Amino acid sequence: MPMSERNNQGFVRIINGPIVTIDLPGIRSGEQVKIGELGLVGEVISLNGREATVQTYESTDGVRPGEPAEGLGWPLSVELGPGLLGGIFDGIQRPLEKIALQSGDYIRRGLALPGLDRERQWAFEPNPELEPGKPIGPGSVLGSVQETETILHKILVPPGLEGELTELAPAGDYEIEATIGHLRDRQGHSHRLKLFHRWPVRKPRPYRRRDDGISPLITGQRVIDSFFPQLKGGKGAVPGPFGAGKTVVQQQIARWSNADIVIYVGCGERGNELVDVLESFPQLEDPYTGRKLMEKTLLVANTSNMPVVAREASIYVGLTMAEYYRDMGYDVVMLADSTSRWAEALREVSGRLGQMPVEEGYPAYLSSRLAAVYERAGRVETYDAGPGSVTLIGAVSPPGGDFSEPVTSHTKDIIETFWALSKELADARHYPSIDWVTSFSAHVHAAAEWWHKEVDRRWEARRTQSLALLARDAELSRIVNLVGPEALSDAQRWQLEGAALIKEGVLQQSALDEVDTFCSPQKQFALLDLALSIYDKGMTLIELGVPVSHLQDLPQLAKARRCKSMYNSDQVASITALTRETEDAFEAIRLEYAKQHSDD
Amino acid sequence: MSIKEYRTASEVRGGLILVRDTPGVAFGDRVRISDGRGGTRDGQVIRASNEEVMILVFEGTDDLDLEAVWVRFLDEPVEIALSPEILGRELNGLGEPRDGRPPILSHIRRAVGGAAINPAARSYPREFIQTGISTIDGLNSLVRGQKLPIFSGSGLPHNRLAAQIVRQAKLKDEDSSFSIVFAAMGVSYADAKFFRDEFASSGVLRNVVMFVNLADDPPVERLTLPRTALTVAEYLAYDLDRHVLVVMTDMTYYAEALREVATAKGDVPARKGYPGYLYSDLAEIYERCGRIHERHGSITMMPVVSMPSDDITHPIPDLTGYITEGQIVLSRELHNQGIYPPVHISPSLSRLMKDGIGKDDTREDHPKVAAQLYALYARALETRNLASIIGADELSERDRRYLKFADDFDQRFVGQGEAEDRSIEATLNLAWELISAFPRDSLTRLSETELAKYYQGND
Numbered sequence A: 001m002p003m004s005e006r007n008n009q010g011f012v013r014i015i016n017g018p019i020v021t022i023d024l025p026g027i028r029s030g031e032q033v034k035i036g037e038l039g040l041v042g043e044v045i046s047l048n049g050r051e052a053t054v055q056t057y058e059s060t061d062g063v064r065p066g067e068p069a070e071g072l073g074w075p076l077s078v079e080l081g082p083g084l085l086g087g088i089f090d091g092i093q094r095p096l097e098k099i100a101l102q103s104g105d106y107i108r109r110g111l112a113l114p115g116l117d118r119e120r121q122w123a124f125e126p127n128p129e130l131e132p133g134k135p136i137g138p139g140s141v142l143g144s145v146q147e148t149e150t151i152l153h154k155i156l157v158p159p160g161l162e163g164e165l166t167e168l169a170p171a172g173d174y175e176i177e178a179t180i181g182h183l184r185d186r187q188g189h190s191h192r193l194k195l196f197h198r199w200p201v202r203k204p205r206p207y208r209r210r211d212d213g214i215s216p217l218i219t220g221q222r223v224i225d226s227f228f229p230q231l232k233g234g235k236g237a238v239p240g241p242f243g244a245g246k247t248v249v250q251q252q253i254a255r256w257s258n259a260d261i262v263i264y265v266g267c268g269e270r271g272n273e274l275v276d277v278l279e280s281f282p283q284l285e286d287p288y289t290g291r292k293l294m295e296k297t298l299l300v301a302n303t304s305n306m307p308v309v310a311r312e313a314s315i316y317v318g319l320t321m322a323e324y325y326r327d328m329g330y331d332v333v334m335l336a337d338s339t340s341r342w343a344e345a346l347r348e349v350s351g352r353l354g355q356m357p358v359e360e361g362y363p364a365y366l367s368s369r370l371a372a373v374y375e376r377a378g379r380v381e382t383y384d385a386g387p388g389s390v391t392l393i394g395a396v397s398p399p400g401g402d403f404s405e406p407v408t409s410h411t412k413d414i415i416e417t418f419w420a421l422s423k424e425l426a427d428a429r430h431y432p433s434i435d436w437v438t439s440f441s442a443h444v445h446a447a448a449e450w451w452h453k454e455v456d457r458r459w460e461a462r463r464t465q466s467l468a469l470l471a472r473d474a475e476l477s478r479i480v481n482l483v484g485p486e487a488l489s490d491a492q493r494w495q496l497e498g499a500a501l502i503k504e505g506v507l508q509q510s511a512l513d514e515v516d517t518f519c520s521p522q523k524q525f526a527l528l529d530l531a532l533s534i535y536d537k538g539m540t541l542i543e544l545g546v547p548v549s550h551l552q553d554l555p556q557l558a559k560a561r562r563c564k565s566m567y568n569s570d571q572v573a574s575i576t577a578l579t580r581e582t583e584d585a586f587e588a589i590r591l592e593y594a595k596q597h598s599d600d
Numbered sequence B: 001m002s003i004k005e006y007r008t009a010s011e012v013r014g015g016l017i018l019v020r021d022t023p024g025v026a027f028g029d030r031v032r033i034s035d036g037r038g039g040t041r042d043g044q045v046i047r048a049s050n051e052e053v054m055i056l057v058f059e060g061t062d063d064l065d066l067e068a069v070w071v072r073f074l075d076e077p078v079e080i081a082l083s084p085e086i087l088g089r090e091l092n093g094l095g096e097p098r099d100g101r102p103p104i105l106s107h108i109r110r111a112v113g114g115a116a117i118n119p120a121a122r123s124y125p126r127e128f129i130q131t132g133i134s135t136i137d138g139l140n141s142l143v144r145g146q147k148l149p150i151f152s153g154s155g156l157p158h159n160r161l162a163a164q165i166v167r168q169a170k171l172k173d174e175d176s177s178f179s180i181v182f183a184a185m186g187v188s189y190a191d192a193k194f195f196r197d198e199f200a201s202s203g204v205l206r207n208v209v210m211f212v213n214l215a216d217d218p219p220v221e222r223l224t225l226p227r228t229a230l231t232v233a234e235y236l237a238y239d240l241d242r243h244v245l246v247v248m249t250d251m252t253y254y255a256e257a258l259r260e261v262a263t264a265k266g267d268v269p270a271r272k273g274y275p276g277y278l279y280s281d282l283a284e285i286y287e288r289c290g291r292i293h294e295r296h297g298s299i300t301m302m303p304v305v306s307m308p309s310d311d312i313t314h315p316i317p318d319l320t321g322y323i324t325e326g327q328i329v330l331s332r333e334l335h336n337q338g339i340y341p342p343v344h345i346s347p348s349l350s351r352l353m354k355d356g357i358g359k360d361d362t363r364e365d366h367p368k369v370a371a372q373l374y375a376l377y378a379r380a381l382e383t384r385n386l387a388s389i390i391g392a393d394e395l396s397e398r399d400r401r402y403l404k405f406a407d408d409f410d411q412r413f414v415g416q417g418e419a420e421d422r423s424i425e426a427t428l429n430l431a432w433e434l435i436s437a438f439p440r441d442s443l444t445r446l447s448e449t450e451l452a453k454y455y456q457g458n459d
């Protein structure tokens, strides 16, 4: 039914928390609806005869049966254009800083504010390769504006439009609503092109094709990059009980990863965690560009006290903005903290609809929805801007820390990297508490190629050796706990010592340590090599008969543990020098020992 | 709209009443129910349509006779009257007097439901609060605007600890004290009395607002009680510029009341019968705490959560831990050894510690000292465990040092008097004393400079 003929006015029938039943024949599934005198916005989730069930993004307190309900004619969409970076938006892309100006410290209901600033002027540079008469299509780059110092924002033809460019505006300052070009489609209709367009969030944005290129996402976190690496365009999960370090892992990736754009979605988590990002990112420097981190970051916030339905939407809102920057040829990383809260929002709505729960109250479609969300990650060939990628990393908050619960277990089947956080490690303040036994990455071989070319040919061997040593450590610790340390041979004790060096000198990395919070791949390998060189050299000595007690208290061991905080990523040479120095020290012990023995 | 009155109650079950043919009643509105025998009860609309509304009755539905019930829709949300006179009062979950004094009268009335704080309006909490308790100040520091619960178990001294914190909490070098909002849900008469006497004897009563719902009071009233209490806290903090410390005990009884009502409504249960929205519901309460740009006052929150069967993975402590900014966990084992306060530091955590301590806030060595103590204690607990299997005599000299440290730490650092108010310097100095039992080279969490300045060992 065309909009004009359709009656889009109806009324409220039943209010059941955020779920409202309205009487409005002809409304479509997924359509946005304005509810009541306050004008609360919601979305149609099911239809039944004249009636529609609406999930509202705001509290329905005070709404009465009989109040008006109006169909808006479009699905939940976001605005895509310059002015997103550096901002903080709520779960349906309303700008929270503007809301604060209008409604004070608390969020008033019924505010309708567009995501993008209408007044701000942007200096538009048309694409020099375009001229009237040229064919253009979805994703064609019409020109660009400098959105922040580092990020050139490409103005794209919205997906769905194709035809001939009939007009392109000259360079100059424009507001986002200004027309910067015209396109004539095959039917001869003319369309106005602006600096922004809208896109429905539940529909993945199209691209030319998937791209199989390989490039690691460097996060500056050793246990991730060196042990369980992620690729650009990959999908990963960080499950862990409360306090294990999920948020810190995600914030560290937001701070230090080599992504061009960072989208941080606070989905049902703490308000103060977003404030932390908002207050610290404008001060912190991006290690790759030297510019302030906030210039490449945007936040989506639906904190745990904000309405639950908008929580479900927030993930899609974040993803759509991520895909948009991908379509400009950028590598985007989106962090979703926490996907469990998103799943719980699904559960809540499904429960209120009386749908049959299958496990722990979750509806049967949980796994397919989860898979569809993660499927929006990926590396693609864009229409007109080369390769781009969206890496999606979701925190998972299993109740009671039980990884067999539905959200964790379904997520585990979908993702490629699994950074499992352990309560035991966190309780012992071993951070990041990523458990090397239960974590995995499907990308080790792919990443190895990069490491071998860019950093060191021994990377994969050193990684495997460390993991083997850590596994040995677990075995030996079990023995010690049964029969005591006396039962171990010197070689076995040295293995324990070696594993401890790996744990303390390499795996542990405090986000709060100014020097160590970020670690370049070169420094990562240097530290790993230092620990293993000590272990290898020590083992040779022990095989020669040097007692382990001669080695345990060597000052070099303490140095190797402190090294990460003593030298930053520009001082890798000092670490390799320490490795050589240690080797010399061990060599001296060997000579000394050989001399003593020949004297005997 | 005029006030509507109905006799059409059609069903009563577990704290809920259904009323038929009630056009235009607003969702969330307040309701007055008369039982037909001269008594009235209060309720709230939790589902509304013209054909039928569902009402949650705060006093419960025991002894209600459907035939006799009258329902009046008051056409207003659940609200509380606010004025400075509220300090020193004792009220129930709806803000009505429990102290025999007249009701609070004021033109300022606010809906207790509150609204979400805009994250863009918050400022990050950073001001260190000295509680005088070493395990908190030294290792799990509290800052102004933080929500830091005490996870406890039945018979553990959480009330004594909460009372000690209320007595001792102050900003470093400042003795501006807190206004206290005390919210008791489902606690025993004795527990409520303990706090009332505490406040009286420490002379803070004039600065306290008490909200009390005892174990034998209607459970449904527990659902509004923390909201009413927090509405008062917000008034004190943001209208009267006070720093407010909210102590809530016991959140477990709150959650149980919520489960009771959810079951009656037929909500789909998630874990252990608790509804899936328990998380969001608790968050609505806990997230009302914090600091806001350009506001002088603040709300700091210390809820008490008793862990059913001492199980930290039980939904109530679990979901609380997912929302709050850390937790102080009490241990039965330490308590049984006579150690007070029996704080088990391993599972305890303060997420906001990082910005509230260090050079400008407490002392420059504080962050690393805390990290080092944690590392030593983790290793010491492993050693203690090993010793219990193979016997202490079998341990190496290195290990025996850890074993001794574990005991010293429990006795001297964790243990302290109920009236002992340790300054943060005293806590850090004590930490160095314990740390110095180890050789310098094994203290890799500390920097060379810190060791040079504070290390007291002999190598």
Ligand SMILES: Nc1ncnc2c1ncn2[C@@H]1O[C@H](COP(=O)(O)OP(=O)(O)O)[C@@H](O)[C@H]1O
Pocket (backbone or CB within 6 Å): A240, A241, A242, A243, A244, A245, A246, A247, A248, A249, A431, A432, A433, A509, A510, A511, A512, B349, B350, B351, B352
């Ligand atoms: N890499 C890290 N370095 C230092 N501290 C950490 C690290 N990871 C976690 N922590 C500590 O653990 C606390 C909890 O971490 P957080 O990420 O908030 O946990 P979660 O999100 O899993 O509940 C943090 O406040 C911090 O004190």
Ligand SMILES: [Mg+2]
Pocket (backbone or CB within 6 Å): A246, A247, A248, A269, A337
């Ligand atoms: Mg978190």
